[in-house]
Amino acid sequence: MSDHLENELRAALRREDPPEGFAERVLARTHGAGYRPERRARRLPVWSMAAAAACLTMTIGIGEYRERREERARGEAAKQELLEAMRITRAKLRLAQEKVRSIHE
Amino acid sequence: MTEVAPQEDTAVSWAGTVAGDSDAFARIVREHQAMVFSLALHCLGDRASAEDLSQDVFLQLHRNLDQIESPAHLKFWLRKVASHRAIDAARRRRWWPKFGLDEIPEPAIRTPAADPLLMRRLAKVVKTLPETQRVIVVLRYQEDMDPSEIAQVLEMPVATVKSYLHRALEMLRKKLGGKKE
Amino acid sequence: MSRWGSRWGGRSLCAALLLAGALQAQELTGLRLLDQLEAKASEKVNVTLDGNLLQLAARFLSASDPEQAQVRKVVSKLKAIYVRAFEFDKEGAFSAADVDSLRRELKTPEWSRIVDASSKRDGESSEIYLHQQNGQVTGLAILAYGKKELTVVNIVGPISIEDLAALGGEFGIPKIERNRKK
Numbered sequence: 001m002s003d004h005l006e007n008e009l010r011a012a013l014r015r016e017d018p019p020e021g022f023a024e025r026v027l028a029r030t031h032g033a034g035y036r037p038e039r040r041a042r043r044l045p046v047w048s049m050a051a052a053a054a055c056l057t058m059t060i061g062i063g064e065y066r067e068r069r070e071e072r073a074r075g076e077a078a079k080q081e082l083l084e085a086m087r088i089t090r091a092k093l094r095l096a097q098e099k100v101r102s103i104h105e
Numbered sequence: 106m107t108e109v110a111p112q113e114d115t116a117v118s119w120a121g122t123v124a125g126d127s128d129a130f131a132r133i134v135r136e137h138q139a140m141v142f143s144l145a146l147h148c149l150g151d152r153a154s155a156e157d158l159s160q161d162v163f164l165q166l167h168r169n170l171d172q173i174e175s176p177a178h179l180k181f182w183l184r185k186v187a188s189h190r191a192i193d194a195a196r197r198r199r200w201w202p203k204f205g206l207d208e209i210p211e212p213a214i215r216t217p218a219a220d221p222l223l224m225r226r227l228a229k230v231v232k233t234l235p236e237t238q239r240v241i242v243v244l245r246y247q248e249d250m251d252p253s254e255i256a257q258v259l260e261m262p263v264a265t266v267k268s269y270l271h272r273a274l275e276m277l278r279k280k281l282g283g284k285k286e
Numbered sequence: 287m288s289r290w291g292s293r294w295g296g297r298s299l300c301a302a303l304l305l306a307g308a309l310q311a312q313e314l315t316g317l318r319l320l321d322q323l324e325a326k327a328s329e330k331v332n333v334t335l336d337g338n339l340l341q342l343a344a345r346f347l348s349a350s351d352p353e354q355a356q357v358r359k360v361v362s363k364l365k366a367i368y369v370r371a372f373e374f375d376k377e378g379a380f381s382a383a384d385v386d387s388l389r390r391e392l393k394t395p396e397w398s399r400i401v402d403a404s405s406k407r408d409g410e411s412s413e414i415y416l417h418q419q420n421g422q423v424t425g426l427a428i429l430a431y432g433k434k435e436l437t438v439v440n441i442v443g444p445i446s447i448e449d450l451a452a453l454g455g456e457f458g459i460p461k462i463e464r465n466r467k468k
Contacts, residue, residue, distance in 0.1 A: 010246045012246075016146060018152075018156055020346050075342050080152075081343065091220045096414055099405075222331065
């Protein structure tokens with residue numbers, strides 16, 4: 001079964017990248033306090049997790065962390081708007097181009 | 106995707122490589138993040154929930170990395186876990202305000218497939234499908250999987266997947282303005 | 287403030303006003319009037335990205351994603367992007383006057399209409415305009431509508447032929463000079 005709707009679904013459901021820094025956030029969670037990997041080989045001693053958490057807290061103050069998170073949220077939202085604006089521009093330029101071609105043919 | 110039955114030698118060597126390489130997990134996340142995130146996004150509809158769900162999928166993977174037998178098995182595992190989590194998450198949020206099929210307006214004019222407004226409307230209509238049908242449609246058209254592959258991921262008979270897919274497409278066609286052949 | 291300071295301050299102010307004037311000429315003020323159509327629209331996109339917000343958005347574009355890398359290249363020199371796109375359930379949700387007010391703005395000498403493809407039968411129209419200063423393209427406007435759809439795009443800032451081609455439109459743009467029409 002292959003028709004117009006299926007092609008449109010493929011376009012509408014295309015893969016999208018997650019927000020910037022996604023992999024880093026996943027990795028940070030694997031090293032964060034309270035995370036317990038089940039595999040023994042990868043389990044870190046409690047003291048090392050506590051030390052890592054303390055270092056993280058010292059390096060990035062909570063306020064700064066929040067600020068960064070808000071900045072990231074604003075940037076991601078603006079990026080999505082920008083991409084949508086450019087997709088609309090591209091679609092309308094192509095539509096105009098197709099119309100011009102159909103007039104000439 | 107073909108059957109992902111493990112081949113022992115390959116499985117052992119692959120698992121060994123991953124376990125011995127501290128950057129391997131990071132590479133796995135980067136390679137598959139778009140697949141997992143998009144699956145969640147297309148099922149749930151908002152990026153924040155999709156990121157949360159995707160992070161949880163990768164954390165679950167991190168805990169179970171030693172069960173993964175090959176790159177093909179990894180992809181299968183991620184799709185399976187992400188799909189099941191997406192169905193559960195979508196069911197949990199049933200009470201959330203959402204568009205009913207009847208609230209989705211009829212299409213205004215037919216524009217080329219690349220039209221973002223049309224794409225947005227389509228994605229919105231997909232989100233009105235029942236959870237399992239929605240995931241089947243996403244696996245079929247985002248991941249380009251055939252019904253037998255989807256059946257393996259969702260652990261259901263192929264005939265059920267075909268039936269759900271058929272019903273989902275009929276529903277979408279009806280809502281999007283008649284037959285499109 | 288010293289006499290020099292005052293003179294430089296005055297010059298800076300003049301330059302700023304000139305720049306603002308030039309920027310304003312590329313910006314379609316009528317675009318914001320279309321926001322009243324939002325309430326009637328079944329689907330809508332309303333994008334206003336200018337100044338810092340546009341630069342912030344560009345910073346978050348991924349260099350490894352081909353689409354985003356291309357967009358980053360195109361927007362790096364731009365000053366603002368405005369998009370209003372509406373789809374309506376019924377015909378007549380917007381009037382000819384809504385479209386004409388925008389067209390009037392596009393009738394200044396700096397704006398050239400490079401494409402005018404319309405079909406009276408279908409009630410559809412696609413118009414593309416370029417804003418030019420000193421031989422450089424410094425803005426783009428797209429006006430596209432059908433009976434139940436209206437889209438206006440306004441890009442402010444230098445945009446090259448290559449950028450336009452990358453976005454999907456070629457239109458034989460080198461011919462603009464010869465085929466300039468109003």
